[in-house]
Amino acid sequence: MIDKIRIATRKSPLALWQAEFVAAEIKKHHPDIQVELIPMSTRGDKILDVALAKVGGKGLFVKELEVAMQNDEADIAVHSMKDVPMELPEGFDLPVICERETPFDAFVSNRYAHIDELPKGAVVGTSSLRRQAQLLARRPDLEIKVLRGNVGTRLGKLDAGEYDGILLAAAGLVRLGLVERIAHVIDYNWLLPACGQGAVGIETRANDAAVSEVLKPLYHHETAVRVIAERAMNRSLDGGCQVPIAGFAVINGNQLSLEGRVASNDGQTLLQVSEQITLEETEVQQRVQAESLGCFVAEQLIARGAEKLLAELS
Numbered sequence: 376m377i378d379k380i381r382i383a384t385r386k387s388p389l390a391l392w393q394a395e396f397v398a399a400e401i402k403k404h405h406p407d408i409q410v411e412l413i414p415m416s417t418r419g420d421k422i423l424d425v426a427l428a429k430v431g432g433k434g435l436f437v438k439e440l441e442v443a444m445q446n447d448e449a450d451i452a453v454h455s456m457k458d459v460p461m462e463l464p465e466g467f468d469l470p471v472i473c474e475r476e477t478p479f480d481a482f483v484s485n486r487y488a489h490i491d492e493l494p495k496g497a498v499v500g501t502s503s504l505r506r507q508a509q510l511l512a513r514r515p516d517l518e519i520k521v522l523r524g525n526v527g528t529r530l531g532k533l534d535a536g537e538y539d540g541i542l543l544a545a546a547g548l549v550r551l552g553l554v555e556r557i558a559h560v561i562d563y564n565w566l567l568p569a570c571g572q573g574a575v576g577i578e579t580r581a582n583d584a585a586v587s588e589v590l591k592p593l594y595h596h597e598t599a600v601r602v603i604a605e606r607a608m609n610r611s612l613d614g615g616c617q618v619p620i621a622g623f624a625v626i627n628g629n630q631l632s633l634e635g636r637v638a639s640n641d642g643q644t645l646l647q648v649s650e651q652i653t654l655e656e657t658e659v660q661q662r663v664q665a666e667s668l669g670c671f672v673a674e675q676l677i678a679r680g681a682e683k684l685l686a687e688l689s
């Protein structure tokens with residue numbers, strides 16, 4: 376019997392919100408289990424002055440949390456799925472993906488109500504190559520300026536007048552109660568989200584059946600199927616979150632569709648593939664199908680030159 380669960384989390388307000396959310400859900404379903412947060416800093420939190428793409432290395436935001444689990448200082452780690460490397464290290468599992476918040480990106484500005492209102496040459500803040508590439512594909516005249524730090528830091532830089540507008544995940548702003556800062560949510564047809572964006576995942580030590588059992592009520596199957604498809608695509612393309620890859624899956628009835636994009640950093644080349652399959656009956660079958668749809672979309676992208684594009688970037 377488990378009487379306590381320790382949650383390793385980053386210290387940013389968004390990470391703490393997500394960990395608190397998981398803690399509250401665990402307590403709701405298991406009133407007798409004690410939950411404790413173990414906040415810690417990761418390398419990704421400490422390196423703030425360089426674009427993430429230049430820092431390199433996978434798992435910048437998760438490694439320290441895994442070490443804490445390995446050392447039995449924590450039992451689970453709560454992550455933004457977007458930040459979780461496609462391949463987990465040996466000894467860890469990701470048994471639970473929670474219900475997704477809005478997966479889209481948001482335009483935030485103190486001066487302009489819409490991206491389309493930005494004048495020629497306006498300065499837009501983002502450190503995501505995915506956002507940069509897709510924005511430049513539509514508006515090659517805009518100037519992209521590095522923007523790092525947690526959500527509050529980024530908003531502070533916007534407010535200090537360093538940018539005409541910035542791009543952030545809408546989910547982070549919603550969770551932090553900052554919806555009013557959103558000028559508009561960006562249509563995914565022209566800014567396709569990152570694989571896993573808006574979804575929270577829970578990592579455990581491998582084969583920790585007791586902890587997995589406790590976490591079961593937090594599992595959201597539809598989100599899991601969508602995120603599995605997106606991540607399988609990303610994995611097959613061998614891309615981390617530091618390359619201009621976008622992937623977005625939706626379920627409509629028994630149809631699972633996945634769109635994937637790979638772009639050059641300047642947005643001049645943008646490859647795009649969309650595929651759809653009919654889902655089988657069981658959850659296990661559907662997860663397997665999602666995985667193969669992701670690989671299939673990746674193959675199509677590779678056939679159109681994605682590998683060459685990504686190789687040129689690294």
Ligand SMILES: NCc1[nH]cc(CCC(=O)O)c1CC(=O)O
Nearest residue numbers: 455457543544546547572573574
């Ligand atoms: N890379 C940082 C990060 N990781 C997850 C989110 C947002 C929340 C989410 O996608 O679940 C953010 C901030 C952002 O991209 O604006």
